[in-house]
Amino acid sequence: MNDSDRPEQEQLPLPKPRSPAELDRKILAYASAQAPRRRRVLQPWFTGGLATAALLVVAVLIIPTEQPGRESSPAGLATERLEADARSASPASEPAAGAAPTLPDRDYRARSESARMISADQALEKQRPQREELRAGAAAPGATTDRERVLQALPGLARLMEQGEAGRAQQAWDELLSRCPDCDLPRQLTEALAQFPPTPRDPPAP
């Protein structure tokens, strides 16, 4: 409150009696009885514990199911197949359909682990020729993408044009375009190739 709001500051000497104690007790008792029920708030330690427990549960559920290479890879498929064979080979230990495995968890995991290792070895054997092929391709300088292959072929194409071998140059050009239709070839090369007559194509089937 500012002083301008109060032009006459004089205080009247009025009596200022105090509230009697009996009245205080009565009102406070009423207020205490009528107090809204206190909202229960989760204590921080409890919240933290709950979050930790939830994380542990999620982790336990995720770890056994998320085995590397099990899904969509040949090794994973082979593992599943091997496990299925192992289960069918021992019908006594096969659980009923829809029921949880009856083997103890540790034995089940050990079996799965060994089966996965065997199948992974087999899958690796099968993939060996492909891997070697890929390794050879990777060893070739710059042969990682179609675009790079096209760029590497360009000097050869230019050489053919210089030598006047239009037919071979045209074939090489068509091949380049079919390999990398979206590649942005040098403009000069495009213009030069456009001057050559089109390569004779196979006549359409009657």
Next chain:
Amino acid sequence: MLPLLDRLKSDEALMQAYQAGDAGAFECLYRRHKDSLFAFLYQHCPRPAIVEELAQDTWMAVVDRAASYRPEAGFRTWLFRIAHNRQVDFWRRRDNRHQPLPDETGQLSSADPAGPTEEEILAAVGQLPGEQRDALLLREQGFSLAEIAGICGASEEAVKSRLRYGRGRLREILGEAA
């Protein structure tokens, strides 16, 4: 002994704590304002039985309406507005014009060369018209013109006018008594 933290909180924060179920917050709030409210009611009508009844009514109304309290309104203004309305209702119900009682407020004719006593001033205040008395006593409680206007449901200009006339009338009464 009330917790130090509660004693440092504003009225509005204490009221919100009480809304959340903290009865201790209300006790702090009550102890902070109970005497000024009691004095205000007493200065209006110096009859202890009536003052206690009105004080009790006022505080119980605060408890009952706690859930609807919004901190945008100052708690003290809200409290005194409830008290003011309780007074108006009380006297309307009784259909009784508030007159000073000589046996409780002292004799108006007891002239004192040192100036009017508390009882004489109280008796003089009791003779003021109700609106002027309300404005004057609320002013004594430290409320601003705007707050008094809010409590009494009048404009600030009206409150200023009531204060001016009330003070003039009070001087007249006390002068006559002297």
